[in-house]
Amino acid sequence: MIADIAKVSIAPMMDWTDRHCRAFHRVLSRRARLYTEMVTTGAVIHGPRERLLGFSEPEHPVAVQLGGSDPADLAEAARICADFGYDEINLNVGCPSDRVQNGRFGACLMQEPVLVGECVAAMKAAISLPVTVKCRIGVDDQDAEEALDRLSDCVVAASCDELTVHARKAWLQGLSPKENRDIPPLDYPRVYRLKAARPDLPIAINGGIKTWAEIHEHLKHLDGVMLGRVAYHEPEILLGVDRELHGEEPPVADGFEAVEAYEPFIAEQLAKGERLHNITRHMLGLFTGRPGARAYRRHLATEAVKPGANLNTLRDAVAHVSRAVERLAPADAA
């Protein structure tokens, strides 16, 4: 069991939740658990490890998500990730992309629950970290009652530490992974029923959750909530994690302070030769809903890609928001 289960986590998202993005999200919450993008066992075992797995200390607690279906490879990859210092190893049983299906892992593993159990057991035997699974409620024409029950039976038997359920089926043919994140419809009650039937298994829910009211409602039934797109597109929602769920002040008060707190990380990365855009592309959602947010986004999108872009480029972008807020302040006070 995960001793101090984080109630809110930020979903693994390919091309989005890289180390820059995670370092930025960590500025907004000390408590949210962060997930890497999915990394395949082949890449972990044979690829450039530091580039694929490197992360910075402040990211803790941080989980790595593995893609694979060979128990021995998963055990070896889990060992490598444990040595890197990750806090949790998560297995992807939810991605429907063709590439992943060809490798016989991701969502198609919903059809092979016994193998998923073997994968979890192999990783648990190899390391002492929590091993968790992120899955769907089923795929294609599977019966979602039976498919999710069988999967959870197999992972429970293998001593899985937590199951995160993206509360919709995956369709393995005919839909792109992007479409598969909005179609077919979500089925939250299915995940609640799973928890009622297996009260000892920590279960988190994922899919379409966008507000604090929704998070609180899910937490009446379940142990955790995983936020995906909303955390990326409206990162200020993360300011609520420490306050609403842990009774602690967030590390920063608002988006302006978040940028200030993130600046040393950016400066360090720029000094290593990283391009500003590779970092600030994950910050475009900051200030969403505030006056000046569009000008902030436009400024970053056009200027941060230019050679020589630096912290001043970011500060100039933020100034669009501060000026707009100042312009509105007297009217607000009236």
Ligand SMILES: Cc1cc2nc3c(=O)[nH]c(=O)nc-3n(C[C@H](O)[C@H](O)[C@H](O)COP(=O)(O)O)c2cc1C
């Ligand atoms: C750009 C993008 C990349 C994703 N990559 C992964 C991934 O690597 N592994 C995974 O398990 N899910 C991945 N997902 C799915 C999310 O983890 C999550 O399950 C999904 O977006 C639904 O949650 P949401 O409605 O809160 O966004 C990805 C989603 C997005 C938007």
